[in-house]
Amino acid sequence: MQDVSPAATVSAGRGPDRPPVGAPAELLRRLRARTGADPVTHVERVPARAGEQAPWPDWTPEPLRAAFARRGVVAPWRHQARAADLAYAGRSVVVATGTASGKSLAYQLPALATLLADPRATVLYLAPTKALAADQLRAVAGLELDGVRPACYDGDTPRAERDWIRQHARFVLTNPDMLHHGILPGHARWSGFLRRLAYVIVDECHTYRGVFGSHVAHVLRRLRRQCARFGRTPVFILASATSGDPAATAGRLTGLPVSAVTEDASPRGGVTFALWEPPLLPPDATDTDATVATVTDLAPVRRSALRETADLLADTVAAGVRTLAFVRSRKGAEVVAANARRALDEAVPGLGERVAAYRGGYLREERRELERALLHGDLLGLASTNALELGVDLVGLDAVLICGWPGTRASLWQQAGRAGRSGGEALAVLVARDDPLDTYLVHHPEALFGRPVEATVLDPANPYVLAPQLACAAAEAPLTPADLELFGEGAKEAVDSLVEAGALRQRPTGWYWRHRERPEVDLRGEGGAPVCVVEAATGRLLGTVDGGSSHFLLHPGAVYLHQGVSYVVDALDLADGCALVHPEEPDWSTHARDVTSLTVAAVRSYVDAGPVGLFLGEVDVTSQVVSYQRRRIASGEVIDTRPLDLPARELRTVAVWFTLSPESMTSAGIAPADVSGALHAAEHAGIGLLPLMATCDRWDIGGLSTALHPDTEAPTVFVYDGHPGGAGFAERAYRTAAQWLRATRDAIAECGCEAGCPSCVQSPKCGNGNNPLSKPDAVRVLDVVLANLPTDHPPRQPGPADAPDSTTGAAGQEQDGQE
Ligand SMILES: [Zn+2]
Ligand SMILES: [Zn+2]
DSSP states (O other), X not given: OOOOOOGGGOOTTOOTTSOOTTOXXXXXXXXXXXXXXXXXXXXXXXXXXXXXXXXXXXXXXXHHHHHHHHXXXXXXXXXXXXXXXXXXXXXXXXXXXXXXXOHHHHHHHHHHHHHHHXXXXXXXXXXXXXXXXXXXXXXXXXXXXXXXXXXXXXXXXXXXXHHHHHHHOSEEEEOHHHIIIIITTTTTTTHHHHTTEEEEEETTGGGOOHHHHXXXXXXXXHHHHHHHHTTOOOEEEEEEOSOBSHHHHHHHHHXXXXXXXXXXXXXXXXXXXXXXXXXXXXXXXXXXXXXXXXXXXXXXXXXXXXXXXXXXXXXXXXTTOOEEEEOSSHHHHHHHHHHHHHHHHHHSTTGGGGEEEEOTTOOXXXXXXXXXXXXXXXXXXXXXXXXXXXXXXXXXXXXXXXESOOXXXXXXXXXXXXXXXXXXXXXXXXXXXXXXXXXXXXXXXHHXXXXXXXXXXXXXXXHHHHHHHHHHXXXXXXXXXXXXXXXXXXXXXXXXXXXXXXXXXXXXXXXXXXXXXXXXXXXXXXXXXXXXXXXTTTOOEEEXXXXXXXXXXXXXXXXXXXXXXXXXXXXXXXXXXXXXXXXXXXXXEEEEEEEEEEEEEEEEEEEEETTEEEXXXXXXXXXXXXXXXXXETTTOOEEEEEEOOOOOEEEEEEEEEEEEOHHHHHHTTOOGGGHHHHHHHHHHHHHHHGGGXXXXXXXXXXXXXXXXXXXXXXXXXXXXXXXXXXXXXXXXXHHTHHHHHHHHHHHHHHOOOSSOOTTTTOOTTOTTSSOSOOHHHHHHHHHHHHHHSOXXXXXXXXXXXGOOOOOSOOTTEEEETTO
């Protein structure tokens, strides 16, 4: 870590009445005194924590102890020692603790100790990205242990080195894609390595979620199968960000029983953490630079989080406090920096120069210079995209402003963790955007500061993942009945379908892959082939977007962000699977809208709760992206809505839905004319709150509500997975329905708006233009559901009589595809 000059030496803007740096409570008092209504909904004091060390396990070899000592580690933290002990004893384990809590030592210790003790043993390390594997390689190589011979094996590894690595490296670092495409299909060449494999390390395992996570789960089962053929059962060590129920998630990912170590014993500085809700604007107020002709369904009613963050940044900088503001987009970061500069210059000419924007795309040297300037106080304020999260060593700040919920609690702590010098106190502020989840969180601090908020969700039983993965496994070695158990629920059905399709042949000894070529399966693409994003002028490939999201993200006119740099889509060529883009930073963002219809194909499980029914099942969704809105970045105002000409798409997926009897709605005081608006509003908010229960984002889920659905014959709200076969999100919603709908109800009821706003029941991507919506009736609907739904519901399997027919059309539905 770099030397940090004490902020007290910074003179600009400081006067005798400035608060002493290191007194975050005083700083916060000044910030909140700025406005009339108090925007602070909660203040949490996160106390400093002294670390708790443990002795080195007695099996630690002396050279390893010495190597860690050279790195400055005199003893492990207690959680590291505990995880290492479990793994060394042969128990698969997941370490799920905070950022910078030293998770890598927890797996390095048993893995390297084993490599030193057994000169034949090998270790396989998996990271979600090549960059992370390269970092880890540097860390392991830096220990300079004899005979470990660590090496990265990925797409960048020169051919000439690959043979050597297979034969001699004992600590191989790779990623799931390489394991899937390279190592497992070439298992014969890897047999020497696999038959001696002691540990499989799965780093950052919380990133294996949704459909990608489900694929990785089967890649790991394929790895276990190949090892088993050599009589080998490696121990899995997983490292995860803090998440809900890590043992269960790690168990789903590996298919093994996994113990969890979650008590973080590493030290940290104290932080005063404030939750900040920008004030509502007076009804007739127009936000300053509104050049908007049509302020229609999405006129913001709160001050935008960007403006609020810019003002807070100006205030902290004026107080001489070194502050980092996290903003989601590069354009947003620039808006925040520019507004803060302007405000500072108006107060003290020249002070604005102490604020800069920091974004992805800067050269390494430029980044280092900005970091240096901030740490030494030449700069006092920096507005940044979360590019900072990627390998930038910038900690020890006095204040961190977080503009909008960053999506997961792990990211929140990663960003807030930049504040706090050793021994010092720091301030962190989360500024809510006008979004249901942000609103809920600033009013429910227990969801942030209490237990972990989100569980990592994946669904290995997804037939759209399972069948291709079984084909890959069969191509590696014929499948046996015992293998079907390994691959779990649904494997037999998937194999049968592969036989029927002519991909596999059944023989007395098992199921054989029938083709010469291996199956082509992409772990990261789903819902159609991935679409390439190409810079038109240069032909440069910027990245890929999975087919399922491509209509939303890459329609003509879409603003596409890639590593913080903004592009605009010129054309989407669906036949060739590519989108042509050019670099451009307009001051609007784009939001695609689609129209959707849905039929129920099968009910998997349900809860009969009197007038209320809760269901999990398979549905067929037809959706079409029909238009997109342009919204001004700084203010959120709608500029216009433009039509699109894209084909409709069909999706067989998994949905959760609830029904209410019309009588129960009438008794709750909902007029018949308001039923549609009530359900529609509840659906929007429900979709907005689901990420609280599962790590999903807006592309992962869609919804639909209707006063009378032909398949349920009742008023119904559906929420479905946006991926073929489902990704586990709807299932998660079903299993946590009481909690999820309680949070949804509270988010709506506690929003201070009168008739509904983007913070509660409006949706930026509503296929119906947010019409009809009834905020008070949505609360009534959810009250009826919650009053009847048991908090701990035993799900029931449907009998034949329950099977719905799915013949009718879908008139009068309010659709919200993949919001
Ligand atoms: Zn509201
Ligand atoms: Zn809608």
